[in-house]
Structures are given as structure tokens and as C-alpha cells.
Amino acid sequence: MAALVFAALAGGAGCGSNPAAKSSSLTESGPKTTSLLISWSSDGNPLVPVCNGATQNCKNDITVLDKTTGAEVTLPITASSYTATAPNDTYAVRVNGFDGLGNSIASEYEVVPVQ
Amino acid sequence: MKRVLFLLPLIAIAPLVHVAAQTASKPTQTAPSQTEPKTRLGATLVRRTVAAPLVTANASQYTQIDFNWAYTANAPTCGTSLTNCFSGFTLTDTTLGAVIATPSTIGPTSLSYAYIPSGGVPFGTSAFSLVANGYNGSGNPMTSTPVAVSVVVNVTTLNAPTNLTGAPQ
Numbered sequence: 001m002a003a004l005v006f007a008a009l010a011g012g013a014g015c016g017s018n019p020a021a022k023s024s025s026l027t028e029s030g031p032k033t034t035s036l037l038i039s040w041s042s043d044g045n046p047l048v049p050v051c052n053g054a055t056q057n058c059k060n061d062i063t064v065l066d067k068t069t070g071a072e073v074t075l076p077i078t079a080s081s082y083t084a085t086a087p088n089d090t091y092a093v094r095v096n097g098f099d100g101l102g103n104s105i106a107s108e109y110e111v112v113p114v115q
Numbered sequence: 116m117k118r119v120l121f122l123l124p125l126i127a128i129a130p131l132v133h134v135a136a137q138t139a140s141k142p143t144q145t146a147p148s149q150t151e152p153k154t155r156l157g158a159t160l161v162r163r164t165v166a167a168p169l170v171t172a173n174a175s176q177y178t179q180i181d182f183n184w185a186y187t188a189n190a191p192t193c194g195t196s197l198t199n200c201f202s203g204f205t206l207t208d209t210t211l212g213a214v215i216a217t218p219s220t221i222g223p224t225s226l227s228y229a230y231i232p233s234g235g236v237p238f239g240t241s242a243f244s245l246v247a248n249g250y251n252g253s254g255n256p257m258t259s260t261p262v263a264v265s266v267v268v269n270v271t272t273l274n275a276p277t278n279l280t281g282a283p284q
Contacts, residue, residue: 033283033284034284035283035284036281036282036283036284037281037282037283037284038279038280038281039279039280039281039282040276040277040278040279040280041276041277041278042276042277042278043274043276043277044273044274044275044276044277045273045274047175047176048238048270048273049238056239057238057239057268057269057270058238058270059273062276083284084281087283087284091281093275093276093279094275094276095273095274095275095276096273097270097273098270099269099270099271100238100239100267100269100270100271101269105270105271105272105273106273107272107273107274107275107276108275109275110275110276110279112279112280112281113279113280113281114280114281114282114283115280115281115282115283
């Protein structure tokens, strides 16, 4: 009987559970951050046409830069999110395209603010 | 970072695009006894306003092109009889091969025309020509040598994505 009561208390059941002990248990077994979901609402250039093979006056793709490692990922201009696998790294995003002379142009890198 | 350069009679200022307009003329087409519009054909870009919001995604922030020119007619304005007279002007988008306006819209006393392209002014080069129209003594239509103007709207900068956030998963 005494063993049953002890087991119930240790599991946090009943009115007599210890809040401090419960909090400690959650910290130890809480979910670990394994990725960073980077998202944006617009590519920022609604008036500029998508290149679709053209090389003048258009927006072409999006670059996600891992500023910690220097690695880059290129996404379609239509993308609106990217899941990074190194959540503790610092990321930045930019838009790439072409000007009226066919020169490659890009926006400034926008650093991703982590929530 | 955002800037604009507009070369020709009139000026427009806007972010994101490079704008230039230029005139060139003297094609070979001739039309006896119908003088051409003076080569001072100009075009001005008019910016999009809050009241005239974005129409299509492929157009620039310009919604209107204002044309203006000079002209000295060498025939009287047409009346009820369409002979030996000057009836007005025809404006054509030579890039698209489309007639924008005819003498029924641009009459003989007009020296300007405000063109509002459907969907807005596109990026890139848009070329236009203007001719004077009239009728000879037999009542046959005549046109003058065309004068031309081009409007260029170029992308010069791009913006970064907006509302960028990172959410740990």
C-alpha cells in the first residue's frame, strides 16, 4: 500500500503533486529544436515579372544564405519558405534577377529574425 | 538606392526603375501634300497612384504615357467633305503593332494624347509612332511620314523579401 501511494505522488498525480518537481521533469524531456522554418510573405517585388527564361527586367530566384557556414541554397522565386536544418545558425535571404541590360542584380541580404 | 533617370522633354521620378525616352524619326514612308508631325514628339510617364492601384504583376508602377507634339498643317481641317483636308492623327504602338488612337480620338487640333495602357506600362522598351491623316483631292486617305518616340522602363534594383521570419521547429 505504501508503495502504491509513493508511486502516485512520484508521477505527479493527485492534489499533492510537487510543482517544482513537475517543472524540472519538463525541462529535461522537452522537445529539441531541430530546424528553423524561414518564411516570408512576399518576394518584395510585386511589379517585376518573373523571368521564366528571360534575362531582362525580371526576378529570377531567391537565395538563402547560411551566414554561419557560408552555404547558399537557391529557391524558385515563387517559394515562400525554407526549412533550415541548422537552427542555431544565422540566415539571410535575398532576391535575384536581371536589370534592363541583362545584368544580374540582387536585393540586399535580409537577415532572418528568429522568433 | 532607388533612382530614376528620364531623358527627354518631360520628367518622371520613381523608385525601382530606370526610365528613358528618346525620339527618332525619318522613316522612308512619304505622303504627298500631308505634312508630318514635328519631330518633337515627346512622351511622359505617369506614375501609379493610390487611386490607380496595381493592375497586373508584369507592369511597372507607371500607368499612363502622355504624348505631346507640334504640328503645322498644310491643309484645312476636314469638314463634311473629305477632300483636300487634314483629319487628325494616328498613334500606334509599334512594339505591339497596335493602333492606339485614330483621328476620331486625336482630332486635327490635338497636340497631345494621354495613353493608359491596359494593365499599366510594361517593363522594357515600348516604341510609338504618330502620323498625320488626311484626304487628297480625290478623297483618298493620305498619311504623313511617321515620327517616333520610345519609352523605356527598366528594373534597376530589387527589394528583399518582406515579412521575413524564422521559427524554430
